[in-house]
Every structure is written in structure tokens, then in C-alpha cells.
Amino acid sequence: MNNPKFSIIDRIKSFKYAFNGLKFFFLNDHNGRVHLLAAIIAIGLSFYLKISSLEWVAILSVISAVFVTEILNSAIEKLADVVSPDYHPKIKVVKDLAAAAVLVAAFLAVAVGLLVFIPKLFL
Numbered sequence: 155m156n157n158p159k160f161s162i163i164d165r166i167k168s169f170k171y172a173f174n175g176l177k178f179f180f181l182n183d184h185n186g187r188v189h190l191l192a193a194i195i196a197i198g199l200s201f202y203l204k205i206s207s208l209e210w211v212a213i214l215s216v217i218s219a220v221f222v223t224e225i226l227n228s229a230i231e232k233l234a235d236v237v238s239p240d241y242h243p244k245i246k247v248v249k250d251l252a253a254a255a256v257l258v259a260a261f262l263a264v265a266v267g268l269l270v271f272i273p274k275l276f277l
């Protein structure tokens with residue numbers, strides 16, 4: 155296997171590419187913007203309600219799970235559009251599976267949000 159020498163410049167470039175991806179995601183992905191708005195509301199509410207450290211861990215974990223799945227979903231969609239611009243039943247399954255991952259993460263985020271916020275808001 156090719157194993158070129160470790161280069162700090164290459165590592166910095168990798169970070170730059172990753173930040174380019176993040177910028178592309180937030181500028182172009184409509185779902186990404188919806189998730190960003192939801193994350194800002196959840197974080198604002200967390201500060202307002204002075205949640206505990208453990209609750210912060212839960213809230214931040216589900217927020218990142220939603221972003222990670224949505225970013226991977228978006229990457230899979232882009233790749234699928236290049237591989238098969240026309241309708242293909244297998245591409246349908248691939249895209250639906252990637253979307254399902256986002257849905258699972260979003261359901262978990264809603265459940266955790268309700269568990270943390272509802273008692274503090276209404277009980």
C-alpha cells in the first residue's frame with residue numbers, strides 16, 4: 155500500500171477541504187438550513203433553561219447526529235446523481251436508505267428534546 159510521508163501541509167489541506175464541504179452544505183442544502191435553525195433554537199433553549207452538563211451532552215450529541223447523517227445523505231445524493239442521472243430503481247433504494255438515516259437521527263433528536271425540555275417548560 156502506498157504510504158507517503160506525513161505532511162502537516164497535507165493535514166491542513168484536509169481540514170480546508172472539510173470546511174469547504176461544510177460551507178457548501180450550509181449554503182446549498184435546504185434541509186441543512188432547516189436543521190441549522192432547529193439546532194440554534196435547541197441551543198438557545200438549553201442556555202435559557204440552564205440544562206445540566208449531562209443534558210448538554212445529550213442535546214449536542216443528537217444535534218451532531220442529525221448534521222452528520224444529513225451531510226452524508228447529501229453526499230450520497232450528489233454521488234448518485236452523477237452515477238445515474240436518470241431514474242434507476244436501485245438508486246431509489248440508495249437515496250431512500252440515506253434519507254432514512256436522517257429520519258432516524260431526527261426522531262431521536264425530537265425524543266431527546268422532548269425529554270429534556272418538556273419537564274423544564276411545563277412540569
Ligand SMILES: Nc1ncnc2c1ncn2[C@@H]1O[C@H](COP(=O)(O)OP(=O)(O)OP(=O)(O)O)[C@@H](O)[C@H]1O
Pocket residue numbers: 184185231238239240241242243245246247249250253
Ligand atoms: N435517479 C433516481 N432514480 C430513482 N429514484 C430517484 C432518483 N433521484 C431521486 N429519486 C427518488 O426521489 C427521492 C428524492 O430524491 P432527491 O435526490 O430529490 O432527494 P431530496 O431529499 O428531495 O433532495 P434535496 O436535498 O434536493 O431536497 C429519493 O429518495 C428517491 O426515492
